[in-house]
Amino acid sequence: MKKTKLGEFEELVLLTVVALQKVAYGVEIKRELEERLNEKLSVGSIQSALKRMEQKGFLTSEFGEATQKRGGKRKRIYSATFHAFKILAELKEIRAGLWNSIPGLSQELGTI
């Protein structure tokens, strides 16, 4: 677990990348996440999370199409690595385990 060092925000971005699949590039990720979190995010925060995760080996990327709107600049499409999937699954499992170990709360949440 220790080696992964996946921050909370990074995890959110990573999940968004996975969810968006083929269209996962900067602005799209930002748009998607802003909608889900219901708050404004800066390009800088998204980009730095992406770059950091790329360095850590959670993401790979390749250039995609260029559009007129982008001033002829190509998009960079991100995709999660196998390692990332593994870590995400691990994290989910750990969380689920923790949730289950809180009997009162899980019952309560169940009743809602």
Place this chain on the structure above:
Amino acid sequence: MEFHSRTFPRIGDDMSQPNDTKPPKWLLRFLRFFVKKEYLEEIEGDMEELFHDNVEQKPYRRAKSMYTWEIIKLLRPILIKKLGGIHPIHLNQYGMYKNYFKISIRGLMKNPITSFINLFGLAIAIGFSILVYGFSHWNYSMDQFHKNKNEVYLATFFAKRDGTVQEFGLTPKPLGEMLKKDFAQIKNVCRVEDENVVLKYENKVFHERIRYADPEFLEMFTFPLKWGFSKSLQDLSSIILSEKMSVKYFGKENPVGQRIQMIFENGRSKSFKITGVAEEFPEAHTIAFDFLINFENFRVPETGFDLHDWNKFVNATLIQVDHPSDLMAIEQGMEKYRILHNAAAPADWAISYFAFEPLATLAKRAGAIRESISSGTDETSVMFLTMVGGFMLVLACINYINIAIVSAAKRLKEIGVRKSIGATRKTITVQFLSENIITTFFALILGFIFGIFVVIPWFEDFNHFSMGFTLKDATLWIYLPALLLFTGIASGLYPSLYISKFQVVEILKGSIKFGKKNPLTKLFLVFQLILACIFITMAVMGTQNISYLAKRSWGYNERQTLYVSLPDQSSFEKLNALMLQDPDVLSISGSRDHLGKNNTTAVIHLPDHQFEVDQLSVQANYFETMGLQLAAGRLFEDHLETDKKTLVVNELFVQSLGLKNPIGQEFKIDSVQYRLIGIVNDFHSYSFFTKMKPTIFRVADKGSYRYLSLKVRPGTENKTYKSIQARWSELFPEIPFEGGYQEDVWGDYYEQMGRGASALRVVASVAILLVSLGLYGLVKLNVTGRVREFSIRKVLGAGIRDIAYHITTQYLVLLSFAVVAGAPLSYVLVKLFFDTFFTYHVSISYFGVAIAVAILLLVVVITVSTQIRKVLKSNPVNGLKAE
């Protein structure tokens, strides 16, 4: 929104950007500048796409500012280019500077003692420089907070006194009102007058000084109110308090609406309603008020008040114009007032011409204006402090230079290597300079903390004032980097030029032995010793001066006398009758003026010129009560009506006029002839700050007595003081007692002198500390460089005397040079200093210089002997084993 953004032309946008759906070019350039090359295409595209989205939804301006914000938020370490590093496009010297930085930190760590000397010395000097800055800033910002400072002027006049033309801050009474009528350019006029009154609120009764002013006062000066309205000053029975006075009478509560009773000097009283409290005044002010009431109230205490009397004066008349250029016309129109005044006033008080002093420069010039409303700034202290601060910096910089030159020997190899792999002389110079600026930077931080938390509080504490030092002051943040650069370059320039001069081959061959024999190092040391000599002499003489001043006679018996200030003429009779019964009281006198409290001036008419003197109107036995000594002639006789036309003068009077047979000579004052009948020894009416003046005594009318003075039996001063106070409160329960021991009339003069001397001692101690630090560093480096020599000497049987001789000689030679040059210089400078700052002081002797030399000798011997001890204790084997 879309409709809006497309229909309206976008005014004010960048004209070079006809297609406004593009983000601003310069921002794009900035983006390209800092984003890593490999990320640029993607991020640039993202930004542009986002910008387009925003432009479609929002006005262009908004989209642009959002774009700017996004760019700023992109400034993250992971996204921006590495400085230097793999892509050395910009700032490619970065790596080099990083190395310099590393080397300097290592250098500081490696030689903790020399680093400490440098840092500590510089920090102390910088601490003092911060004080110098704070104090000068405080002085130069005096009264600068007034918004109208350039449009408000004080009316002054020039008049001839004692043969010189002097400027006065007073103005004839009718001037203010006439100015307002006659000049359309004058927006506001304000007359100001001050008076002592008694104020009463419930059971609180105090003597206070109130200020009469026209309602425009609060408009012309910037004194915002905390509570109430400044317009309320138009009402005749309104009073506005300062924050301090509000606290004094009412604590923290809002006193607006309360009534306060005022008892004027003639016993009449009037009730005032508090309609305002001023906010706390800025620290740097010379004009303020305790209590402010409408000028027209002046009619209450002065029943015969005549506003049209050109022969009477008000304390100040201020005018406000719309623009400073309007003043020219007003100045030209002042001639008619001059004629009006000179027609009404006696010839002695003739005005030469009127002038105007802007509020902005009033405080600075106040020293040259007599009886000015502004108390003025303290230029000499600023100069003195600047000098001391400058000398401290010089001392610290010299320490640095000396140590840098001497310790350069250790870094010869480094310089050789640097040079052989391509460093030029310039880069070596830059290296050493930047190292130095780093050291200075640390010193600046230390010194800043030292200045703010130690030096400034110390200075404020013993001078009993607050200079309102604040970090929010913008010029401070210019001063600090300037100080850093100045100190860094002043201390580092010479060593870096010196060190970088050497040839690689010679360095690497080892044929250079520089550093140890630099004549400049010696010169600097001598210079430091001279500076220290001056400071020490000053401190010694300052300390001696205190005991001198304590012993200096006042010229009369101040220890055995008490005085009481009287509200009116009847009170003298009552108190006199009661106190005469007291067996401890030896003599009682009444007087209109009183030594150490006040005096008037008179102009003596001589055939060829006029002569201004101090004048004291007293009862005949005043001399006996106060212990003034008769030198020649006789004193006033009590019941001699003819004595009303006679004068008793002091010796200075006779001297100043150069009279041969003074007794019996006649003098004309205000067109009345007076005959000189007696001469008393010179005396100090006011503290030793004030120069003694030619003084005349006249017999006072009984009705004019405002002071009662008592001579008491020695040892009963305390008892009598209490008994007067008790009698007073029986006689006049309404009026607070005002009086005391004659000894106390100079206020905290002696205390102030004592503080001055202790400040000099502190400065001298710091100077000694800096010199000994520098000397210690030099001696240490010298001894370490000669370890082998001393080891060999020891092996060959050298004893303590021999070793001590070889280490000490050169320093003693330097010290004797310093003494030869420094002793006379110290004498001259210290004399100059005392003549500038003290009117009366101890005669400067060589004693102070001798002490200074002795202290310096001691410092040198102690500093050097620590190293001698080290050499003696060391094992010669270790010294020879190296290399």
